[in-house]
Amino acid sequence: MMLGRLVSGGVRGVEREITCTVRLLDDSEYTCTVQSDAKGQWLFEQTCHHLSLLEKDYFGIRYVDPDKQRHWLEFTKPITKQMKSQPPFTMCLRVKFYPPDPAALKEEITRYLVFLQIKRDLYHGRLLCRSSDAAMLAAYILQAEIGDYDPGKHPEGYCSKFQFFPKHSERLERRIAEIHKTELVGQTPETSEMNFLRKARTLETYGVDPHPCKDVSGNAAFLAFTPLGFVVLQGNRRVHFLKWNEVTKMKFEGKTFYIYANQPDDQKIVLTYFAPTPEACKHLWKCGVENQAFYQFEKSSQVRTVSSSNLFFKGSRFRYSGRVAKEVMEQSAKIRREPPEIHRAGMVPSRSCPSITHGPRQSSVPQTRRRAVHISIMEGLESLQDSGHSTPVRSVSHGDSFLGSHGNGAEGKASAEISEEIYSPSDSMLPTPVSSNYSLDKSLGRSTKGSSFQEERDANSQDRRRTTGPRVRATHRGKFQQSPGSLEVERVGEVLGSLVRLFLVTLALLFVLLLLLIALTESELDVAFLRDIRRTPEFQQFHFEYFCPLRHWLACKLRWMGGHLVNK
Structure with missing residues (x-):
């Protein structure tokens, strides 16, 4: 009997342990076993210890639930209570808060990880730039990962074997090779990565993690939080920019996201947007609360618990945990240790043919396992679950920028490339200009079957309506873009539900007062x-x-x- 108890106790002990795999920025994986009641902080600390990372406050662990919704792992809550899937769990280590000045980071290991993240952003189409900037960034990547140009190792057209962007032209490849051969000779990997970070920081889309939404008119928009503040991208134009000290409140009610701000001229504004799902809206709100706390406050003790809504709507309460940017910089200055060894992964071409028109290029970003859900507009982008951030900013331009083109008929994917035309800053508030007669819905491109984001379905339905006429118009409608009538009905339902909750809260308060009396x-x-x-x-x-x-x-x-x- 005693042996039976020991065996059953051992089985229960085994069942209490779960396996977690964290996919790192260089696409390697770190796997560990954690207790079922372990909190997110424990897994994050183990991952940072594996990387010898001390400046860890800029990073976070991201996971995707079975509904394809992304989440940042909360460090103060048990892992098993956050994950909706069954173990073993797979997550990704990503940059959560972009350093305002990445070149000012204390340790080389931290700069290298941020370098890998920004390189991913460039490859996934989140970091938009002109072709002159793109050529310089790509040349820095080449120098950092393959070293000086060597005619014996690097034959003519060697740049065509690598893919730094979703798609680019032969002329841009020649410019990248020219910079690599002549301007960067002798630069060490550390120096090239530092120069890359300094250049990327100057771009207006540095640190942008776009969240797809719709405005009150049903037009597609992307909301993002940067080190400087809150931005709204629409039609590839920055239609709103609010500094963090101007933002007074953020809240959400169902799928509706509100942001309140005071403009410099004492004008109060309220921006309203609609997320695809309530879960996406809650994730958007949490990201906004955390980013504002990290970049705006001087001390973490100044951060207060915030509520997502008010008395009339059922909401969520959230408290930022951890240090803020200023405290992180002060703590980093106190680091005194021998720099850890960095194992850089060089780019190894996967094919010998130098042609740039046929076959896939070797990406400078390590390849990850593909999923059925493709949210990219660009050929070769990874799926939603693989990428470290939300839907890439779709980019279309007639200038020196990412240029959206028609999708590949064989694979059904859209593509984009760096254009060589003259860049006109007046075309756009972003580094990437957009033609005035090109809408964002058109630039969203086509996606493969299984995409969970309705804005892509809206783009598909618009393309079909232009080609097949009224018959398709009656049968292919995106459900995400709601009519004003349906929005009013949904709003009335929310108000009625809030009144019922108010009535129940009032009864509860009266009952408590009666007991006290x-x-x-x-x-x-x-x-x-x-x-x-x-x-x-x-x-x-x-x-x-x-x-x-x-x-x-x-x-x-x-x-x-x-x-x-x-x-x-």
């Missing part, structure tokens, strides 16, 4: 709190003028009802 008047509890209240003149006046007559009236009524029932 009985405890004050009828009980003999000799508690200091109750005793002090009983001694106040206001309570004594209420007790003798109102409560005692009311109690006498109720007692008479109860006696009369009791006698009436007995007589019957």
Whole structure:
């Protein structure tokens, strides 16, 4: 019997352990076993220890639930209570808060990891730039990962074997090779990565993690939080930019996201957007709250718990945990240790043919396993679950930028490339200009089957309506873009639900007040709190003028009802 207990106890002990795999920025994987009640902080600390990372506050662990919704792992909550899937769990280590000045980071290992993240952003189409900047960034990547140009190792057209962007032209490849051969000779990997970070920081889309939404008119938009503030991208134009000290409040109600701000001219504004799902809206709100706390406050003790809504709507409460940017910089200055060894992964071409028109290029970003859900507009982008951030910013331009083109008919994917035309800053508030007659819905491109984001379905339906006429218009409608009538009906339902919740809260408060009143008047509890209240003149006046007559009236009524029932 004792042996049976030991065996059963051992089985229970094994069942309490779960396996977690964290995919790192260089696409390697770190796997560890954690207890079922372990919190997210424990897994994050183990991952940072594996990487010898001390400046860890810029990073976070991201995972995707079975509904394809992304989440940042909360460090103060148990892992198993956050994950909706069954173990083993797979997550990704990504940059959560982009350093305002990545070149000012204390340790080389931190700069290298941020370098890998920004390189991913460039490859996934989140970091938009002109072709001149793109050529320089790509040349820095080449120098950092393959070293100086060597005619014996790097034949003519060697740049065509690598893919730094979703798609680019032969002319841009020649410019990348020219910079690599002549301007960067002798630069060490550390120097090239530092120069890359300094260049990327100057771009207006540095640190942008776009969240797809719709505005009140049903137009597609992307909301993002950067080290400088909150931005709204629409039609590839930055239609709103709010500094963090101008943002006064963020909240969400269902799928509706609100952001309140005070402009420099003392003008108060409220921006309203609609997320695809309530879960996406909640994720958007959490990201906004955390980014504002990290970049705006001077001390973590100044951060307060925030509520997502008000009394009329069921909401969520969230408290930022961890240090803020200024505290992180102060703590980094105190680091005193021998720099850890960095194992850089060089780019190895996967094919020998130098042609740039046929076959896949070797990406400078390590390849990860593909999924059925493709949210990219660009050929070769990874799927939603593989990427470290939300939907890439779709980019279309007639200038020096990413240029959206028609999708590949064989694979059904859209593509984009760096254009060589003249860049005109007046075309756009972003480094990437957009033609005035090109809409964002058109630039969204086509996606493969299984995409969970409705804005891509809207783009598909618009393309079909232009080609097949009224018959397709009646059968292919995106569900995400709601009509004003349906939005009003949904809003009325939310208001009615809020009124019901208000009524229930009021009843609960009245019940609590009634219990407190009985405890004050009828009980003999000799508690200091109750005793002090009983001694106040206001309570004594209420007790003798109102409560005692009311109690006498109720007692008479109860006696009369009791006698009436007995007589019957």
